[in-house]
Amino acid sequence: MATAIMMPRQGQSVESCVLVDWLVSRGDEVKEGQVLANIETDKAVFELESPAAGTIVDLFFEEGDDIPVLINIGAIGSQGEDVDDLRPDPTTLAAAQTETQTTEAPSSSALPAPSSGATAPPAAGGGGGISPRARNAAARGGVNVNTLAGTGPGGRIIERDVLNAAANMPHMNRAAAEAASQGMTAPAQGSGPGGMVLARDLKAPAEGAVGKPLSGIRKLIAGRMHQSLATTAQLTLHMSFNATAIMTCRAHVKEKGKSLGLPNITINDILAYNTVKTLVEFPEMNAHFLGNRIAQYPDVNMGIATDTERGLMVPVVHGANNLSLAEFSVKAKQILKDAQAASINPDLLSGGTFTITNMGMLGIEKFTPILNAPEVGILGVGCPHLQPVMRDGEVTHIQAITLSLTIDHQAVDGAPGARFLKELCMALETFELTTGG
Amino acid sequence: MPKHQIVDPTQERKPGKLEFPEVPLNAYDGTIADELKNLGKDALLGMLEDMLLIREFENMLNEIKTAGVYEGVEYDHKGPAHLSMGQEASSVGQAFHLTVDDHIFGSHRSHGEILAKGMSAIRKLDDKSLLAIMKEFMGGECLSIVESNIKTSSVKDLGRQFLVYGALAEIFGRKPGFNRGLGGSMHAFFTPFGIYPNNAIVGGSADIATGAALFKKINRKPGIVIGNIGDASMGCGPVWEAINFAAMSQFTTLWEDEMKGGLPIIMNFMNNFYGMGGQTSTETMAYDVLARMGAGVNSDAMHAERVDGYNPLAVADAIKRKRAIIEKGEGPVLLDTLTYRYSGHSPSDASSYRGKDEMDLWHNVDSIEWFSGELQEAGAIDNNGLETIKRDIVSVTASACRLAADDAISPRIQASFIEDVMFSNKQRDSYDESREPELLEVGANNPRIKLLKKRSRAGIVDGKPAPKNKVIQFRDAIFEAVLHRFKEDPTLVAYGEENRDWGGAFACYRGLTEALPYHRLFNSPISEAAIVGTAVGYALEGGRVLAELMYCDFMGRAGDEIFNQMSKWQSMSAGVLEMPLVLRVSVGSKYGAQHSQDWTALCNHIPGLKICFPATPYDAKGMLNTALRGSDPVIFFESQRLYDIGELFEPEVPEGYYEVPFGPPAKRRDGSDITIITIGATLYRALQATDILEQKHGLKADVWDCRSINPLDYEPLVESVKKTGRLLLASDACERGSVMQSIAQNLSQMAFDALDAPPVVVGSRNWITPCAEMEDSFFPQPEWILDAIHEQILPLPSHLVTSNQTTGEAVRRARMGV
C-alpha cells in the first residue's frame, strides 16, 4: 500500500499553499521525515516532511502550483506500484482551486462577488486567469496585473478589473504604458503634453538590474498595499511626545530588570503596550472597515510590522489587552523571532485589529504608514530626537518621539483620531513602570 | 388532392384481377443483312469502330493502372478507373439513334457511354457546328492542344481525337479536360454533345435524369433523356423514387393540353449482373429478371423490355422503338439492357466472386468478335480493313495518352480556381428571356393577393405589434417573393409535398394554385430524394426550380441529393453548369423528436451550398428574392414558429421587389456590453434576455441575427466583439457541432485579443426533442442565456440561476455524451 504525500493545513486560515520546489523526484528513495518539498503559504515558507519511507512513485503537482490543503500531492510506495487511487480527482481539485480564489477576493471590494448561483462553481476554464482583453487593457494602461483581484467567473481578471485599477494611474502614452506593464516605474506627472507620461519619463531599473519573478509573499504584499491605497481614504496625523519618561523606564529595566525578574522590556514594547491600553478606551480605532459596516472588536490584537528577509511581515499578539507589560513583552519577542525564521504558525500572522510600525531604528523621524486594511488605524513610530521646549522662560531640549497615526477616513474622522493620538502621547509622557504592572 | 378526381368506393371495392402487360425478353430478331439494308454499311462499320475505340480506350486505362505504361507512355494514374470492357455494344447501340439534343446521364462506369454518345454526336453534327463547339469550349483550350500536337485528316477525325483527349485529360485530372480535371473518371461529361453528368453515387443519375426530362417537357425542349444506371442500383431507394416520380399519374391525368403525357425518359439499366461483387438477380435482388420491375410501376409496365446488349443492333432497335413511344407522350420507359463486364469492378478487383468458366462463356460471345465476324461474313469489311481500323484507333488513344500524361502540355488547374467555381454568383432575372411566363390569375382577383391588400405592411402599428390576422406575415412574404419570380422567369417551377391545392403544409403557397398551371406548381410524391434529385436535374439543364421539404427532419431522406448532387455539380463541372435551385426547408417544433430539428450545421458543413435562415418577414421576402434571382443552390431555412409573425424591425414589408443580400448579418439591437448572435427563431428569445439584461443589470447587448449562414460576413461580428469583448451565441440547433459552435470558434480566432471571456454557445440539449409541453427543457430559453452569461462571461449581481450553464456541467454532459 502506497502512502499519500498530503498538502498539510498550516493553520486554520490557510486554504491553499504554493509548492515552491520539490527536493525529490520520481523514483527517489526517501526516509520517513526527510524533507520532500518547500511549501509557501501566503505568509510563510515551511518544509514538507515525508510521512513514510519508500520510493517516490509519483508527484502529482508541479513547482509553482497553488494547491488546496489536504489534497494528495504525491505518493510513496514501492517502485511501479499503482497509485491512481491516491491521485486527486480533477474536478474536486478544480473546484477547490476556485473556492480558494473566491475566498481571496477582497471583502472590502465594492464589486459584485462571483456567482450567487445555485450551481457548482465552474470546474474548467475558471481558476482565475486573465482574459485576453483584460491583458491588452493592462498593457495599454500600464497596469500590473499581478496586483489585481479578478471579479470575473471563477475569479478571472476581466477588463473592468484592469480599468478600475487604471483609473488610479497616471496618464501614459502607448510606449510608456507598455514599458510600465513590464515593470518600469512611472512618475505621477510626465513630460508629455498635459503631463502625459512618456516612455523616457519611466525609470529604468538600474544598469545590470536582475529580473526576478515575484515570490508569493512579495505578490501578496504588493496586492495588499495596492489594495489598501486603492480602497481606503488614508489620513496621517503627526504628534510628538516627551520621551523622557519611557526612556527612563527603559534605562531602569536595562539596569535592574533582571534582578527584579522582569523581561527585557524595550521602548517598542512600552509604545505598543500603551497603544493597546489607549485603544481599549477608543474602540472606534480598534476596528475593521468592511465596506458597508464597521466591526469594532472588544479585544486588541496588536500587529507589529517587522522587516524580514522575505519582506514585510505583521505578526500579531492576540488578546494583548489581557496581558501585563511583561507578558506582552515576552510574547512580542517570541513572534518577532518566529517571523524572522519563517517558521511562524500562519494563524499568528492574521487577525490583527490594529498595527504598529517602527522605523525609528532606521533614523526615520516621521512618515505616513499604509493601513493594513481592513484595519482602520496604524501607528508609525519615529526615532527619538532633541526638541527645544520653553520651560520656566528658558529654552531647553528634551528627547522627543514623533508618532504618525494613519486612519481610514472612511471609518474615523480626523478629530477622534487626533484625540486618540493626544491621549496616547499623554499616557506615554506619564508612563511609569509600575503603572504597567 | 384535386377535387374533381373522385376516389369512388364502388370502383375501388370491386373484385377482379390485375393484369400485367407482357414484358418482352430479347425480342429483337433482326439480322446483319437486314440492318445493312436498313441502316447502310457505313453505319454498321461506324458502330464497329466505336466499339473498338471503347475497347482500346479501356484497355489503355487498364494498362496504365496495372502496368504503368501504354504504348511507350509511362504514367501513374492515382485515381479511379471503372472499366467497361465487354459492355461496348450496349453503349454504342444506345447512342446510335440518339441526336445531340438527347441527353444521357451515367454512372461510375460510363467511359464507354461518353465515347459512344460523343462519336454519335460527332457523326451527326455538320462540320461547321462541330468545329464551333470545339472552338468555343473553354476558350478552345482543349482543341488547340489536339490541333497543335496531332495530325488529323478531317473535322470528324479531329472531333474524335478531341473527344478521346478531352475525356482522358479529364480522367487524368488535367486542366484541358472536359471539366478542368475537377470531375475525373466517374463524373466526366461534355454537354455540347449531349453527355450529361455521370455519377459516382450508385443510382445517383436516376432522379437527376428524371429532373432533366422534367425540364425538357416543361420547357418544350427537343430530345429525350436516358438515365444510365447499373443493375445493382435497382436496390437504391432514390432510384425507385425517381422511377415513380417519372411515371406519376398526374402527367396524364392532370397536366393540361400539350403538357399532358409522360416524361421523356428511358431509365436504362446497364445490367451486367453484378454490383461490385454481389450478383444481383440471383443474390442481392428479388426481381429475377430486372425488366420485371416496370410491371409494378404503372399500367404500361413502363414499356419495359430486356434488350440483348451484346448485340448493338438490338439495342439500337430498342431505342428507336422506345423513342417513338416517348414521342407519343407515353413515357417513361424502363430498359433492362443486359451486358457483361470482363474487367474487374476496378483494377483492385480480384474477381473472387465469379469463376473463369463464367467469364469464358461471355468471351465466347464477345460482341466485338461476333459483330466484326458477321460484318466480314457479309462482306462489309475484310481482315485488312479491320486491322487498319484497329491501328488507327491505337494511334488515336496513344496520341491522347501521350498528351494527357504530359505535365507541360496538360497541366493541372491552379487550386485557387476551385474557389472560383464553388459558386456561380450570377444574377439572372430569367433563365429564358425569349418566353413569356405561363400564368393564370395573378391580378387583384387572386384570392391571396386580395387578402394581402387588406393587411398592414407595417408590423408595428401605434407602437404595438399588429394583430396577426391584420398584418403581412412571414408566410405572406414568402408568397410574394415566389410569385414575383414566377412572373419573371418562365422556367421557374415549384413542387414538393402538398404544394398545390393545399398551398404547402404551412400555407405559404396559398393562392399559387390559382396563379399557376399544373406544370409550374405541382404536388410531388412523398419522395424527398426525388424532390431534390429531380430539382438538381432540372436546374443543371438550365431551369430555375424551387423545391420544398416539409420538415427539416426529412432531409436525411434526401441526404445524397443535397450533400453530393445539389452542392457539387457547379464545381465538378468547372463552372460549366449553374444550379439555380432553391430548397425551402421548414424547421418545426411541438411535434417531437422527428419533427423539430434544426440541421443547418449539416448543410453548413457541406461545401457548395448557400444557406440562409431569415427570422423576419422583411428578410424572408428579401432573401428569397435574392435566392430566386441567383444561380446557386440555396438551402432556405424557415421556422414554423415564425410563419405568422409580422415585421418588428423594418418599418414594413415593402410591396415591391427588393433584395436582402446573402452575407451580412442583421443588427437587431445596439449595445456595447455584450454581443449576442442568434440564428432563426431564437432571436426572439434572445431579445427577451436582452431586455432583462438591460432592465435588471444595466447591460446593453449588441444583438445580431445571423440570417445568412453561408456565405457569412464576419466583419461586423468581429467589430461588435471588439467593442463588447463578450460573446454569446444561441440557436435552436442541438448544441454539439452546431453552426453556432463554428461561428464561436471563428470569432475566437478573429477577435481573440478582444475577448473578456470565452464565447459561450447556448443551444438545444443534445437530446431528442420532447413533447410540446416539455420543450422549454430542450430549446434555449431566455433564462438559459442569462445563466450562461452569469456563469461564464460576467457575474450578474444578485442573479439567481435556474439552469446549469457552467463549464463543469458542460464537461459532465460531454463525458456522458449528452
Ligand SMILES: Cc1ncc(C[n+]2csc(CCOP(=O)(O)OP(=O)(O)O)c2C)c(N)n1
Ligand atoms: C451509394 C453508393 N453505395 C456504394 C457505392 C460503392 N460502389 C461503387 S460501384 C458499386 C456497384 C454498383 O453496381 P451497379 O450499379 O450494378 O454498376 P456496375 O458497377 O455494375 O456498372 C458499388 C457498391 C457507391 N459508389 N455509391
Ligand SMILES: [Mg+2]
Ligand atoms: Mg452491375
